[in-house]
Amino acid sequence: MSTSARMLRLLSLLQTHRYWPGEELAQRLEVSGRTLRRDIDRLRELGYAVDASRGVAGGYQLRAGGSLPPLLLEDEEAVAIAVGLQQAANGSVGGMEETSVQALTKVIALMPPRLRRQMDALRSQTDNLVWGGGPHIDPAILTTLAQACRDDEPLHLTYTARGAEPTERWVEPHRLVSLGRRWYLVAYDRDRQDWRSFRVDRIASPRTTGHRYRPRELPADDALAFVQAGIRRIPQRYDVRVRVAADPAVVARAVGRWGDVTPYEQGCLLAMSVDDLQWPVMVLAQLGADFTVESPVELVDLVSEVSARFARAGVA
Known part of the structure; x- marks a missing residue:
């Protein structure tokens, strides 16, 4: 491996881990400790702030510097950043819409042609629905939480x-976990000695400690499943029951994990527990099938109101 290629590989490794033991880093690069130290010095000359700790357990850590040096991104990472910025421009993180558009413009402009074509295709073939009614999130809080998750730091x-x-x-x-316009932090609560999901818009003054913890095993398939299971246990304002004249599998895909679908006569019975009736109205609207609302009466009234509004809009 040439020196230039090795330097790029070293930079890529340092950007993915908060701390690398020196011995492990040298093994990854297939070089001696002396060569690794020289490569670290070259990175410092290029403006990358790399901290070093000495001793048997010594290692290296890429530290935030006074300015942002060039980032090394794989093709998939560049596309992922662009997609994330595109979603942030329409998302719920307060005050990020304009800056996300500006950053997205810069990222796409620097992309090689093959990646730019991918992004152009994605943008031209995607319709974005901006969900309303959700809380706005402080970007600084979201960043602090994300970094703590990445670095296994108590908060x-x-x-x-x-x-x-x-x-x-x-x-x-x-x-x-991001669900619609709401964000959740899945974490182990030390005081209650149990796993919890925290609404990020209800979190204030998060502070890291600089220490690390040994990650515990989450009692669920993944963080998304844990949050969804917790939400479904919370008592909701409305118990929705709707008979739908559609294939149960189609309805199940539309509602996801947010409802129960049971085969019923020539269709199925959809049951949901929600605080806001807008969500079941949207699900029913996208199905394009006949349905009958059994409960609650508030949903009957809302469906009638929405139907009348659309009927008026269609009159020339």
Whole structure:
């Protein structure tokens, strides 16, 4: 491997891990410790702030510097960043819309032609639906939580649960989950000695400790499944029951994990527990099938109101 190729490989490794033991880093690059130290010095000359710790367990860590040096991205990573910026421009993170558009423009402009064509195809063939009614998230809080998840750092935060007073929490952050316009932090709550999902818009003053913890095993298939299971256990305002004249499999795909679908006569019975009736109305509208609302009466009224509004809009 040439020196230039090895330098790029070294930079790529440093950007993916907060801390690399020197011996492991040298093995990855198939070089001696002396050669690794010279390569680290070259990176420092290029403006990358690389901290080193000495001793048997010594290693290297890429530190934030006074300015942002060039980033080394794989093709898939560049596309992922562009897609994320595109979603952020329409998303729920407060104050990020304009800056996301500006950053997206820069990223696409620097992409090689093959990746730019991929992004152009993605943008031209995708319709974005901006979900309304959701809370806005402080970008600084979201960034702090994401970094703590990545680095396995305990967090101290203030959390205000629904209908409760603010409480101080010590948690071990595991993963961030985005559902529609809401974000959740899946973490192990040290005080309650159990796993919890925290609404990010209800988190204040998150603070990292600089220490690390040994990750625990999440009692679910993944963080998304854990959050969804927790939400479904929360008592909701409305119990929705609708008979739908459609294939149960089609309805199940439309509602996902947010409802139960049972075969019923020439269709199926859709059951959901929700706080907001807008969601079942949207599901029913996209199915394009006849349906009968059994409960609640508020959903009957809302469907009638929406139907009348669309009927008026269609009159020339």
